[in-house]
Amino acid sequence: MRTQVAIIGAGPAGLLLGHMLRAEGIECVLLERQTGDYVLSRIRAGVLEQVTVGLMERLGLDARMKAEGLPHDGFNLADGERLIRIDIKALTGKEVMVYGQTELTRDLMDATAERGLEVIYQASDVALHDIESDAPYVTYSAGGAQQRIDARIIVGCDGFHGPSRQAIPASVGQGFERVYPFGWLGILADVPPCNHELIYANHEHGFALASMRSHTRSRYYIDVPLTEKIEDWSDNRIWDELAIRLGPDAAAHIRRGASLEKSIAPLRSYVFEPMRHGSLLLCGDSAHIVPPTGAKGLNLAASDVHYAAEALVGFFKANDADAIVGYSAKALARVWKSERFSWTLTKLMHRFPEDGPFERRMQVAELDYIASSEAAQRSIAENYVGLPV
Known part of the structure; x- marks a missing residue:
């Protein structure tokens, strides 16, 4: 098989990019190791920035999101009995959309056949070859036989453990990592939320999030x-x-119910540089991981897709080789800013085992400053709603 772009991974990043390229008439094929049902079973993010909403609008796949999603113009930071509301709409003129990653992925997946986007599921043993050349190719196994896709560009949207990043030589790339000493235990239940906006809480027992x-x-x-x-x-x-x-006010409105899903997810901050090597581009979790504090994971993947689609359109439709060359620097500039925000909010709202009374006093002082400073709230709001692309 031959195509212009081979996309490894058919999660939301890969599907978004595939749809963006097909809308521009660029040939692409997606390879996914799992089944479609498995991809949809992953319970992930639920807060969408303007960039993510905007991409769905551009694709004309926003109808269900607009009908079922919940626009939010603020969120809350809690410390003990205090609730600090960050009014993102008043501070930035923008809002975020609460709409589960599963639902966004379903919207993208359901449109593949109609829009001629080819996705090959259960593609195992995926390997990338000749990525430093102008004729890279991908091999994989399906139906008991080895297959090959020749492409001009390969894009890795295959997550932290996928083969794409590992195809870049160690002499070329470098990873920057911070592993956190705790994980998030999540519970999903069919009960009304305890507040109409998200609450991020810092308590002596530890962190909590109501979403x-x-x-x-x-x-x-x-x-x-x-x-x-x-x-x-x-x-x-x-x-x-x-x-x-979450504190007494939120607790008074918590409705309990049986869990639909429970899991513990470890937290890390990770960035790999560069996000392009030869004819390979990296998008999303294949290049970076953020702690979920601040809801940046899916949104950062979406901004990568924005930059990647822009570069690929320039490359294939305007013969602009510099568009591909400049992709990594452009994407990483936004990646590091989002990493900074997620890291800062994580440090503010969690109790780290190595922290003592001084660090706790610093958290209290920072929350006091945020509560009393419009400038501090504006900075948080700008980052939370999403920096420009």
Whole structure:
């Protein structure tokens, strides 16, 4: 098989990019190791920045998002009994959209056949070849036979553990990493949210987040040591802990229910440079990971897709080789700013095991400053709603 662009990974980043390229008449094929059902089963982000919403609007795939999504013009930081509201609409003139990553992925997936976007699922043993040349290719196994796709450009949207980043020689790339000493224990339940906006809470017991997927489905998190096991956390134990950490006002409105899903996700900050080598581009989690504090993961992948699509359109339709060359620097400039925000918010709202009374006083002082300073709130709001692309 021959195509212009081979995309490794058919999660939201790969599907977004595939649709963007097909809309411009650029040939592409997606390879996905898992089944479509498995991709949809992954419970991930739920807050969309303007860049992500804008891409769905450009593709004309925003109807269900606009009908079912929840526009939010603010969110809250909590410390003990205090609730600090960040009015992002008043401070920036923009808002975010609460719409689950699963639903966005479903919208993209459902449109593939109609729009002629080819996705090959259950493609195992994917390997990238000759990425430093002008004629790279991908091999994979499907149906018990080895297959090959020849392309001009390969784009890795295959996540942190995929083969794309690993195809870049160690002498060329460098990873920057911060592994956090805790994970987020999440519970998804068909209950109304305890607040109409998100609450990020810093409590002496640890961090908590109250969020939602709809008016009737809620997503809550608490941080726990990495040594914890999910089977030791009954639903009741999680609800009890949430009521403590979120504070009395939120606790009074928590509706308990049976968990639809429970899991513990480790947290890390990670950036790989460069995001382009030869004829290979990296997008999303294949190049960077952010802690979920601040909801940047999916949105950062979407900004990568924006830059990648722009570069590929320039390359294929305007014969502009510099468009590809400049992709990495342009994408990384925004990546590092988003990493900074997620890292800063994580440090502010979590109790780290190595922290003592001084670090705690610094958190209190910072929250006091945020509560009393419009300038501080504006900075947070600008980052939360999403920096320009």
